[in-house]
Amino acid sequence: MLKKTIISTSFILASIVIASPVFSADVNNGKTLHQAKCYQCHAQKSGLGNGDIIYTRADRKVQDLARLKFMVSMCNTELRLDLFPEDEADLVAYLNQQFYKFK
Numbered sequence: 072m073l074k075k076t077i078i079s080t081s082f083i084l085a086s087i088v089i090a091s092p093v094f095s096a097d098v099n100n101g102k103t104l105h106q107a108k109c110y111q112c113h114a115q116k117s118g119l120g121n122g123d124i125i126y127t128r129a130d131r132k133v134q135d136l137a138r139l140k141f142m143v144s145m146c147n148t149e150l151r152l153d154l155f156p157e158d159e160a161d162l163v164a165y166l167n168q169q170f171y172k173f174k
């Protein structure tokens with residue numbers, strides 16, 4: 072009886088984790104990828120020597136989550152950074168948590 076309860080509870084938890092894009096994305100992977108592939112160019116392009124400012128500048132391009140996904144995908148495809156869709160999702164999660172904070 073107890074064993075059955077434990078099994079069904081973990082099944083429910085697993086389903087929640089898989090169903091939710093926020094929980095399934097790996098923010099730490101996003102952070103690592105961002106440092107490795109994105110930060111440097113953004114620092115140079117903004118001319119400020121800081122690759123984070125592009126996300127928080129007053130006239131930033133991204134105003135909602137859909138646009139954020141689009142821009143991450145744009146930079147990835149345009150620049151041939153060869154990221155997998157999971158990596159893009161991790162980057163979106165990291166950028167949103169750290170800078171944009173969309174609901």
Ligand code: HEC
Binds near residue numbers: 112130
């Ligand atoms: C070779 C240069 C370069 C690389 C590498 C690059 N980007 Fe960009 N990115 C740009 C430029 C330039 C802009 C500004 C575009 C504009 O203002 O129209 C930009 C803008 C963005 C924005 C929108 C910022 C805003 O205005 O709100 C996001 C999000 C973004 N990049 C994500 C990424 C991610 C994620 C990566 C790494 C996987 C990446 N970029 C790698 C050049 C680059």
